[in-house]
Amino acid sequence: MINWNNLDTLASFRELQQSTPVDLVDVMTGESGAKRVKEYQVPMAAGFVFNYAARPVDDDILKTLTALANEAQLSDKFEELYNGAVVNTGEKRLVLHHLTRGQLGKDVVVDGVNKRDFYVEQQNRIADFADKVHNGEIVNEKGEKFTSVVQIGIGGSDLGPRAMYLSLENWAKKNGKFLMDAHFISNVDPDDASAVLADVDVAHAIFILVSKSGTTLETLTNQSFVMDALKKEGLNPAKHMIAVTSETSPLAKSPDYLAAFYMDDYIGGRYSSTSAVGGAVLSLAFGPDVFAEFLKGAAEGDKAATERDPMKNPEMLDALIGVYERNVLGYPCTAVLPYSQALSRFPAHLQQLDMESNGKSVNRFGEPVPYKTGQIIFGEPGTNGQHSFYQLLHQGTDIVPLQFIGFKKSQLENDVNIEGSTSQQKLKANVAAQIVAFSCGKTDKNLNKNFKGGRPSSIIVGEQVTPEALGALLAHFENKVMFQGFLWNVNSFDQEGVQLGKTLAKKVLAGDMSDALKEYASLLEI
Amino acid sequence: MINWNNLDTLASFRELQQSTPVDLVDVMTGESGAKRVKEYQVPMAAGFVFNYAARPVDDDILKTLTALANEAQLSDKFEELYNGAVVNTGEKRLVLHHLTRGQLGKDVVVDGVNKRDFYVEQQNRIADFADKVHNGEIVNEKGEKFTSVVQIGIGGSDLGPRAMYLSLENWAKKNGKFLMDAHFISNVDPDDASAVLADVDVAHAIFILVSKSGTTLETLTNQSFVMDALKKEGLNPAKHMIAVTSETSPLAKSPDYLAAFYMDDYIGGRYSSTSAVGGAVLSLAFGPDVFAEFLKGAAEGDKAATERDPMKNPEMLDALIGVYERNVLGYPCTAVLPYSQALSRFPAHLQQLDMESNGKSVNRFGEPVPYKTGQIIFGEPGTNGQHSFYQLLHQGTDIVPLQFIGFKKSQLENDVNIEGSTSQQKLKANVAAQIVAFSCGKTDKNLNKNFKGGRPSSIIVGEQVTPEALGALLAHFENKVMFQGFLWNVNSFDQEGVQLGKTLAKKVLAGDMSDALKEYASLLEI
Structure with a gap:
C-alpha cells in the first residue's frame, strides 16, 4: 500500500531537522577528508561514480536519509510509476519515458x-x-x-x-x-x-x-x-x-x-x-x-535507480541529500558544472528538467505544501565558469550547492603538453581543486583573501562523454528529479504554470486586453 | 567629502526596512495597474525605456530610495570613480572602463x-x-x-x-x-x-x-x-x-x-x-x-548614469530597487530574460558581470558585511525560457525577480504572418503577457491551476538590437552593478575569490597534494 504523504508529516524528516549539521571544513580537512573521498562514493551506470564526500552529510544523517527513503516509499513509488500507474495526477496520465529505453517492470x-x-x-x-x-x-x-x-x-x-x-x-x-x-x-x-x-x-x-x-x-x-x-x-x-x-x-x-x-x-x-x-x-x-547506444546507457541508469538501498542507489542518494540541503539547510539554488565543453548545454536542459518538474507549490492532491520544493538550477561548463560566477560561489553571502561532472578522458583525445601537463590534466586538476577549495576554504588574515569554505558539492566522474555515458547521465538526473518529486509529494509531470502566460499572450494578439496589459502592449508597439 | 559606509548604517535604509510592502497583485490589477505602467518608467540612452511598474515599489518606497541614493552618495561616488579615484581598493587600482568610450569628467x-x-x-x-x-x-x-x-x-x-x-x-x-x-x-x-x-x-x-x-x-x-x-x-x-x-x-x-x-x-x-x-x-x-557605434551607445549609457536624481537615472533606480528586493524582501536571485534571440548569451555575460563584481562578503575595507550582497543571475532568451524554467518562476515556492528586455522590431525584419500576427508581434505579446501574469496572477479553485502573482519584474524596451543600442544596454547593466556595489559598500572591481582554486589546481599539477585533494586526483586519474 503506497502512502502519498507530505514531506513534513514524515517522522524521519522531523528527525532530519533535528540532526546535528556537519562542519564541512572540519570533516573535509586532513585525514578525515581523504577517508570521506574514498568512502562516500557509489558506482553508477556506464562506469560513472557518484562521489558525495563534500556534501554536508555524515553517517548519522545518511542513516536518517535511508529511513526517509523507506518511509517515503521511494522504491515502491518508482515501481508503481514504471508499472504504469497514473502518477501524473494533474493530467491523469501515466508516466512512461522509462519504457522508451527498456522495460523495468510489467507490460x-x-x-x-x-x-x-x-x-x-x-x-x-x-x-x-x-x-x-x-x-x-x-x-x-x-x-x-x-x-x-x-x-x-x-x-x-x-x-x-x-x-x-x-x-x-x-x-x-x-x-x-x-x-x-x-x-x-x-x-x-x-x-x-x-x-x-x-x-x-x-x-x-x-x-x-x-x-x-x-x-x-x-x-x-x-x-x-x-x-x-x-x-x-x-x-x-x-x-x-x-x-x-x-x-x-x-x-x-x-x-x-x-x-x-x-x-x-x-x-x-x-x-x-x-x-x-x-x-x-x-x-x-x-x-x-x-x-x-544512448538508449542503452539510459536503460542502465534506470536500472541503477531501482536499487532499494539508497546507499547503493546514486539517483536516490543524490535526491535525498538534495532535499536535506533544500529543506533543512535552506539552500535555494544548485549549480550544475560539467568540466566538459561537450556538455555546454547540458545545464540548460537540466534547468528545464528540474525547475519545470518540481517548481510547484501544491502537492499531488492540489493542496498547498508548507515547505520549499524545486530549486533554481543554473550552470556553465568549467573551467569557463571559474572565470565568471565562481567569485560569488566562493565568497558571496549565499551558499550554493554544486554538482560537478568530470571525465577522465577528453572526447577528441587531441591534446598538448604545456608546463608538464596536458589540457585534460589541467581541466581535471581544476575540478579537483575547486571541490577542496569550496569545502575546506583557506584562512587569511586579510578577509578579502579569506575563504570560509563549507560550500558543498558532489562530483560525478566518468570515463568519457560517449553515447552510452550520456544516456546514463541523463537518466541519473531524470530519476533524481523524480525521487525529489516523490519526497516533496508534488506531481513532477505536469506544468500548469506555463498556461497563464499563453492565455494572456493570445488575448494580446486578439486585441482583448484591459488595464496594465494594454499599456504594456502600447509600450512595445505590438 | 565621501563616506564609504555599510548599507545597514544608513538611516534611509533602516527607514526602507520599516516601509509597508507593496501588494503587487493589488496595485497591478485594474486601473491602478494601467496608471503604473504609464507613470513608472524613465527614458534611457539610445531610445530605451526602463519600465518598473511591476516591481514592488510605490511612491513612498521610491521616496525612501531617493533618500538612500543621496545618503549613500551614489552620484558623488560615480564622479570620484570616473575622475580617477582608486575605487578598486583591494588591488589599489583606478577603474577606468568608462574612459574607453567617452570622457565624463576630468582628464x-x-x-x-x-x-x-x-x-x-x-x-x-x-x-x-x-x-x-x-x-x-x-x-x-x-x-x-x-x-x-x-x-x-x-x-x-x-x-x-x-x-x-x-x-x-x-x-x-x-x-x-x-x-x-x-x-x-x-x-x-x-x-x-x-x-x-x-x-x-x-x-x-x-x-x-x-x-x-x-x-x-x-x-x-x-x-x-x-x-x-x-x-x-x-x-x-x-x-x-x-x-x-x-x-x-x-x-x-x-x-x-x-x-x-x-x-x-x-x-x-x-x-x-x-x-x-x-x-x-x-x-x-x-x-x-x-x-x-557600439562605443557611442555605451557612452550615452554612461552619461545617463550621471544624472543625480535617481528617478531620472535608470541605472541608479534599477540598482536601488534591486537592493530593496535583495535586502528588504530577501530575494536571492534575479533572472535576465531578453526576448531576442540575438541576446542569447547576454545573460551569461551579465552573470559574470554581476556575480563576479558583487559576490563578496567583505566591504571595501576588508570587514565582513552583515547583510546579503550580490545575487545569483541566470537567464535564457524568451520565448524559449517560457517552455523551460518559467513553471518554477510562476508557481514555485521561491520568488525570483525578473528583468525582461524587449524590442519593437526584429533584427532581420524578415517575418511571417500566421493567424493574423507576425512572429515579432507574437514575441512581444508574450513578454507583455508574462509581466502581467507574473504580477497579477489568476485565481483558480483548482490550486494546481492557481497563480498567486506578486512576482516582480521590470522591462527594458528598445527599438531594435543595433550596435548603438547594444552599447547602451551593456552600460546600463555595468553602471547598475557599480551602483549596487556602492550601496553594499563592497569593492566591485576585484575577484579574490577565484584565487584559491587556481593555487590548488597548480598544486595538483605539481603533485604537491595532501589528503582529500590527493583522493580526488586519484578518482579523476589525473
Missing part, C-alpha cells in the same frame, strides 16, 4: 496497445527512415542525398535534443559517426528561424517538426518560415519535412510530411530525449546505432 | 599618460589594423585575404566579446557589415580548441590572444593548440596571431605576434568589452565603424 497496456512495443516500433521506423536517408534511398526531388537535419521545436522538443546533439557532435566526428549536421529552430523571435535558415543548405535539408499536440504556436510559426524558404528555392516542403507528434494530432498522417513518427501523452516534453523527439534528430545526425 | 593621468588618449590610441591602432585586413593590405603568407577571426580568451576576455558578437552577427549580415566570421576558444578542455579549429579555415584566420597578464593558463594552453594547427598547415604562427594584453606583459612587443594592442590594469576583465578586448574582434568582424 504496460493502454487501450489494447503495449506501450513498450509502440515506442520500439517508432524507434524501428525512425531507424529504417534514417538508414534510407543515409544510404540514398530517400533523397530530395533532384535525387540528391540529404546532408543536414533541422529540428523545429521548443522547450522539451529543443533543449534536450539540442544538448544531446552538442554533447555527441565531436565524439561522432572522431568516431566516423557524423552523418548529417543538425540545426535547431526554437524561438518565436523571427530572427531565430531566419538566421538558422540562412546557414543551412535548404535544398539538402530534412526538417523535423516536433510538437506533441501539433498546435504549439512557436513551432507552427517557425514551420511556415521553413516552408517559405523551401518554396523560395522552388522546392516542395512535403518532400523535406517530417513530423514527430502524437498519433491524434493534426500533423499525424498529413500529406504535408514525408513521414510522421509518434510519441504520446505519457512522455513529458522534458523527458522526451529518449523518445522519437530525440530519436529522429539523433538517428539522422549520428545513425540509429549511436541512438541505440 | 585622468597616470604616470604621465592621459588614459583617455591611451585608450583612443589603441582603438585607432585597431581600426587601422582592421581596415588593412579588410582592404587586403595585411594578408596571409600567400597574399590571400583573411576571412575569419578567432578570439582566444576566457572569462571577461570571452563572455562579453562573444555575447556582443552574437548580438550583432545578424544585424551585420543584414546591413552589409559582416566582414569576417568570428569564433571563440575559451575552455582549457582540449575539446574546445580542437573543435573550433576543425571548423575554421586556419589558413585564412587571424587569431587574437587575449590575456591582460599574458599568463592566463587556459589562454596560453589554447594558444599552443592554435600554433600547432598553424604549423601543421605549414604556416608561420607569427603571421596569423595578434595579442591584446597589457604593455608590461610578456606578450607585448613580442615578435611572435603580427601586432599587439593594449589594455591596462584599470580595465577589469568583465568591463573590457569596450576596450581593445572587445575592440579587436568586433572591429575585425564588423568593421571599426560598427565598433564606434
Whole structure:
C-alpha cells in the first residue's frame, strides 16, 4: 500500500531537522577528508561514480536519509510509476519515458496497445527512415542525398535534443559517426528561424517538426518560415519535412510530411530525449546505432535507480541529500558544472528538467505544501565558469550547492603538453581543486583573501562523454528529479504554470486586453 | 567629502526596512495597474525605456530610495570613480572602463599618460589594423585575404566579446557589415580548441590572444593548440596571431605576434568589452565603424548614469530597487530574460558581470558585511525560457525577480504572418503577457491551476538590437552593478575569490597534494 504523504508529516524528516549539521571544513580537512573521498562514493551506470564526500552529510544523517527513503516509499513509488500507474495526477496520465529505453517492470497496456512495443516500433521506423536517408534511398526531388537535419521545436522538443546533439557532435566526428549536421529552430523571435535558415543548405535539408499536440504556436510559426524558404528555392516542403507528434494530432498522417513518427501523452516534453523527439534528430545526425547506444546507457541508469538501498542507489542518494540541503539547510539554488565543453548545454536542459518538474507549490492532491520544493538550477561548463560566477560561489553571502561532472578522458583525445601537463590534466586538476577549495576554504588574515569554505558539492566522474555515458547521465538526473518529486509529494509531470502566460499572450494578439496589459502592449508597439 | 559606509548604517535604509510592502497583485490589477505602467518608467540612452511598474515599489518606497541614493552618495561616488579615484581598493587600482568610450569628467593621468588618449590610441591602432585586413593590405603568407577571426580568451576576455558578437552577427549580415566570421576558444578542455579549429579555415584566420597578464593558463594552453594547427598547415604562427594584453606583459612587443594592442590594469576583465578586448574582434568582424557605434551607445549609457536624481537615472533606480528586493524582501536571485534571440548569451555575460563584481562578503575595507550582497543571475532568451524554467518562476515556492528586455522590431525584419500576427508581434505579446501574469496572477479553485502573482519584474524596451543600442544596454547593466556595489559598500572591481582554486589546481599539477585533494586526483586519474 503506497502512502502519498507530505514531506513534513514524515517522522524521519522531523528527525532530519533535528540532526546535528556537519562542519564541512572540519570533516573535509586532513585525514578525515581523504577517508570521506574514498568512502562516500557509489558506482553508477556506464562506469560513472557518484562521489558525495563534500556534501554536508555524515553517517548519522545518511542513516536518517535511508529511513526517509523507506518511509517515503521511494522504491515502491518508482515501481508503481514504471508499472504504469497514473502518477501524473494533474493530467491523469501515466508516466512512461522509462519504457522508451527498456522495460523495468510489467507490460504496460493502454487501450489494447503495449506501450513498450509502440515506442520500439517508432524507434524501428525512425531507424529504417534514417538508414534510407543515409544510404540514398530517400533523397530530395533532384535525387540528391540529404546532408543536414533541422529540428523545429521548443522547450522539451529543443533543449534536450539540442544538448544531446552538442554533447555527441565531436565524439561522432572522431568516431566516423557524423552523418548529417543538425540545426535547431526554437524561438518565436523571427530572427531565430531566419538566421538558422540562412546557414543551412535548404535544398539538402530534412526538417523535423516536433510538437506533441501539433498546435504549439512557436513551432507552427517557425514551420511556415521553413516552408517559405523551401518554396523560395522552388522546392516542395512535403518532400523535406517530417513530423514527430502524437498519433491524434493534426500533423499525424498529413500529406504535408514525408513521414510522421509518434510519441504520446505519457512522455513529458522534458523527458522526451529518449523518445522519437530525440530519436529522429539523433538517428539522422549520428545513425540509429549511436541512438541505440544512448538508449542503452539510459536503460542502465534506470536500472541503477531501482536499487532499494539508497546507499547503493546514486539517483536516490543524490535526491535525498538534495532535499536535506533544500529543506533543512535552506539552500535555494544548485549549480550544475560539467568540466566538459561537450556538455555546454547540458545545464540548460537540466534547468528545464528540474525547475519545470518540481517548481510547484501544491502537492499531488492540489493542496498547498508548507515547505520549499524545486530549486533554481543554473550552470556553465568549467573551467569557463571559474572565470565568471565562481567569485560569488566562493565568497558571496549565499551558499550554493554544486554538482560537478568530470571525465577522465577528453572526447577528441587531441591534446598538448604545456608546463608538464596536458589540457585534460589541467581541466581535471581544476575540478579537483575547486571541490577542496569550496569545502575546506583557506584562512587569511586579510578577509578579502579569506575563504570560509563549507560550500558543498558532489562530483560525478566518468570515463568519457560517449553515447552510452550520456544516456546514463541523463537518466541519473531524470530519476533524481523524480525521487525529489516523490519526497516533496508534488506531481513532477505536469506544468500548469506555463498556461497563464499563453492565455494572456493570445488575448494580446486578439486585441482583448484591459488595464496594465494594454499599456504594456502600447509600450512595445505590438 | 565621501563616506564609504555599510548599507545597514544608513538611516534611509533602516527607514526602507520599516516601509509597508507593496501588494503587487493589488496595485497591478485594474486601473491602478494601467496608471503604473504609464507613470513608472524613465527614458534611457539610445531610445530605451526602463519600465518598473511591476516591481514592488510605490511612491513612498521610491521616496525612501531617493533618500538612500543621496545618503549613500551614489552620484558623488560615480564622479570620484570616473575622475580617477582608486575605487578598486583591494588591488589599489583606478577603474577606468568608462574612459574607453567617452570622457565624463576630468582628464585622468597616470604616470604621465592621459588614459583617455591611451585608450583612443589603441582603438585607432585597431581600426587601422582592421581596415588593412579588410582592404587586403595585411594578408596571409600567400597574399590571400583573411576571412575569419578567432578570439582566444576566457572569462571577461570571452563572455562579453562573444555575447556582443552574437548580438550583432545578424544585424551585420543584414546591413552589409559582416566582414569576417568570428569564433571563440575559451575552455582549457582540449575539446574546445580542437573543435573550433576543425571548423575554421586556419589558413585564412587571424587569431587574437587575449590575456591582460599574458599568463592566463587556459589562454596560453589554447594558444599552443592554435600554433600547432598553424604549423601543421605549414604556416608561420607569427603571421596569423595578434595579442591584446597589457604593455608590461610578456606578450607585448613580442615578435611572435603580427601586432599587439593594449589594455591596462584599470580595465577589469568583465568591463573590457569596450576596450581593445572587445575592440579587436568586433572591429575585425564588423568593421571599426560598427565598433564606434557600439562605443557611442555605451557612452550615452554612461552619461545617463550621471544624472543625480535617481528617478531620472535608470541605472541608479534599477540598482536601488534591486537592493530593496535583495535586502528588504530577501530575494536571492534575479533572472535576465531578453526576448531576442540575438541576446542569447547576454545573460551569461551579465552573470559574470554581476556575480563576479558583487559576490563578496567583505566591504571595501576588508570587514565582513552583515547583510546579503550580490545575487545569483541566470537567464535564457524568451520565448524559449517560457517552455523551460518559467513553471518554477510562476508557481514555485521561491520568488525570483525578473528583468525582461524587449524590442519593437526584429533584427532581420524578415517575418511571417500566421493567424493574423507576425512572429515579432507574437514575441512581444508574450513578454507583455508574462509581466502581467507574473504580477497579477489568476485565481483558480483548482490550486494546481492557481497563480498567486506578486512576482516582480521590470522591462527594458528598445527599438531594435543595433550596435548603438547594444552599447547602451551593456552600460546600463555595468553602471547598475557599480551602483549596487556602492550601496553594499563592497569593492566591485576585484575577484579574490577565484584565487584559491587556481593555487590548488597548480598544486595538483605539481603533485604537491595532501589528503582529500590527493583522493580526488586519484578518482579523476589525473
